[in-house]
Amino acid sequence: MPLRLPRRALRVLLAATAALAPGLLASPADALTPLRPPARVLGSAVACPAAGPVTQHYHSGHNGVDIGGAHGAPIHAVGDGEVTISGYEPGYGQWIRIQHPDGRISEYGHMVRRDVFVGDHVVAGQQIALIGSEGNSTGPHLHLRIWGDPSATYGIDPEPYLAEGGVVLPCVPGSGPRPAPLTHPVESGRVVSAKSADGRLEVFAAGADGVHHAWQTSKNGAWSEWESLGGPGGAELAIGPNADGRLELFAINGDVFQHRYQLQPSGAWSGWEAFGGGGKDIAVGANGDGRLEVFASGPVGVFHRWQTAPNGGWSEWESAGGGPANSRIEMEKAPDGRLEVFALNGDVFQHLYQTAVNGGWSAWEDFGGGGRDLTVDHNQDGRLEVFASGPVGVFHRYQTSPTSWSEWEGTGGPADSQLTSQRTADGRVEVFAINGSVAQHSWQTGANAPYGPWESFGTGGTEVTATANDDGRIEVFGTSHAGVHHKWQTGFASWSEWSWLGNSAGPAVD
Numbered sequence: 001m002p003l004r005l006p007r008r009a010l011r012v013l014l015a016a017t018a019a020l021a022p023g024l025l026a027s028p029a030d031a032l033t034p035l036r037p038p039a040r041v042l043g044s045a046v047a048c049p050a051a052g053p054v055t056q057h058y059h060s061g062h063n064g065v066d067i068g069g070a071h072g073a074p075i076h077a078v079g080d081g082e083v084t085i086s087g088y089e090p091g092y093g094q095w096i097r098i099q100h101p102d103g104r105i106s107e108y109g110h111m112v113r114r115d116v117f118v119g120d121h122v123v124a125g126q127q128i129a130l131i132g133s134e135g136n137s138t139g140p141h142l143h144l145r146i147w148g149d150p151s152a153t154y155g156i157d158p159e160p161y162l163a164e165g166g167v168v169l170p171c172v173p174g175s176g177p178r179p180a181p182l183t184h185p186v187e188s189g190r191v192v193s194a195k196s197a198d199g200r201l202e203v204f205a206a207g208a209d210g211v212h213h214a215w216q217t218s219k220n221g222a223w224s225e226w227e228s229l230g231g232p233g234g235a236e237l238a239i240g241p242n243a244d245g246r247l248e249l250f251a252i253n254g255d256v257f258q259h260r261y262q263l264q265p266s267g268a269w270s271g272w273e274a275f276g277g278g279g280k281d282i283a284v285g286a287n288g289d290g291r292l293e294v295f296a297s298g299p300v301g302v303f304h305r306w307q308t309a310p311n312g313g314w315s316e317w318e319s320a321g322g323g324p325a326n327s328r329i330e331m332e333k334a335p336d337g338r339l340e341v342f343a344l345n346g347d348v349f350q351h352l353y354q355t356a357v358n359g360g361w362s363a364w365e366d367f368g369g370g371g372r373d374l375t376v377d378h379n380q381d382g383r384l385e386v387f388a389s390g391p392v393g394v395f396h397r398y399q400t401s402p403t404s405w406s407e408w409e410g411t412g413g414p415a416d417s418q419l420t421s422q423r424t425a426d427g428r429v430e431v432f433a434i435n436g437s438v439a440q441h442s443w444q445t446g447a448n449a450p451y452g453p454w455e456s457f458g459t460g461g462t463e464v465t466a467t468a469n470d471d472g473r474i475e476v477f478g479t480s481h482a483g484v485h486h487k488w489q490t491g492f493a494s495w496s497e498w499s500w501l502g503n504s505a506g507p508a509v510d
Helices: 160-162
Strands: 054-056 065-068 074-076 081-089 093-099 103-110 127-130 142-146 191-195 200-206 211-214 227-230 236-242 247-251 256-261 273-277 279-287 292-298 301-306 320-324 328-333 339-344 348-351 367-368 371-379 384-390 393-401 409-412 418-423 429-434 436-441 455-459 463-468 474-480 484-489
Touching: 074 328, 093 127, 142 160, 191 236, 191 279, 191 292, 191 463, 191 474, 200 236, 200 247, 200 474, 227 429, 247 279, 256 474, 292 328, 328 371, 339 371, 339 384, 367 418, 371 429, 384 418, 384 429, 393 429, 418 463, 418 474, 429 455, 429 474, 455 484
Parallel strands: 236 279, 279 328, 371 418
Antiparallel strands: 054 065, 065 142, 074 127, 081 093, 093 103, 103 142, 191 200, 200 211, 211 227, 236 247, 247 256, 256 273, 279 292, 292 301, 301 320, 328 339, 339 348, 348 367, 371 384, 384 393, 393 409, 418 429, 429 436, 436 455, 463 474, 474 484
16 A cells, blocks of 8 residues: 555555445446336426537437537436436446436436436426536537336437427426535544535634634634634544534544534534543534434444434444544545545555445445545545545545546655645645645646646644635635644635734644
């Protein structure tokens, strides 16, 4: 594993199983993956899929119809139904399949973004994606297929099918509800930041005397003075949004685990409440139905606890089936809405994942050798990307499809550094690394693209986290023995100098 050995990467591929990404198994663009039989056959409304001319009609060599359109233009569901596939396939790029109650299946390909995921129920006319040119494509367009029944090996002509419902191509889409985007977990650590429901950032930093808190006084604006909250000293922190928008903060040290939460969205906070015994590290993420789920590591592995209802009470602690002892933990969300957990200690790196949205969990799988710290983010097309630091720098590994990963690749960067990452307003992942001597950052040269060289971002420190303002500008918080500094994008390609928050140092973070 490159985090323990010289720069030679150790190949560790994920098993390409249906359990890893149900309904997302890749298939050639002109092949039909098995379709489940419809539960019933009913009539349903038909809607215009996208604005634009027909650039290629259905025929024996073209299984579907192409509708030309501007890059990023909306794509709409042609009828009510359930999303059975939402993922990535090399020939199609990003694609979606919807099962309709009349027994037909609609399929959409080459989009640049998907707004619905497996298990979602959609209505006719609902926006489900944006037009793109991914996969085997010569320009931005929607490739629309209609399958007559689950056993078919070639689709039916979409134009007569739509015309039967009163939609004649070219057409003008109507408006429809747009699902909320996926709620991706926030980076955990000794300094964490999240956005309140009203768009203002809040930041928490763990000092020896407990947790300290500061917040923006307006969206994208200035910061309050630091406020001492008490709570566990020298803690690791995690923060996540409840289904109703109230933030909830978790803090753990070797002796105690506590939490506190907003009493209303963007409002005041409760006091500290007991949440469990002590441990090493924590991470929290929101399930697809809004229920928070917390993972914590300790000397005998990883445990988890989850809300039994959105905004509701909590389960008892349960073992997560093993996992690395005393590990650093981070969570991310797969493109279909399933949570994934990554855990790293000095000897091993493992991960596990939900086998269905809101569902149970896989067994732990090897992901590499040990290291110092990790960060996980998602590309613009939804593919996850993992960075890990060790004695010879920073390495990364990324999904090449919903069910497979690249090998580990070296990127350079500071050795044995603390890591964080955040997406830019245009969808590029940017990674920040800090150790006792230096802070550096590296970023994708384009959406879903390779990374440029590491560049200086400041002097050394103890911890770092990055978040995004309401207008998309990244803001970075770095800690040291002197306090908490921050640095923010003044535009989308320029940065401020480092400074204190609210003109005061805040807590020292050792």
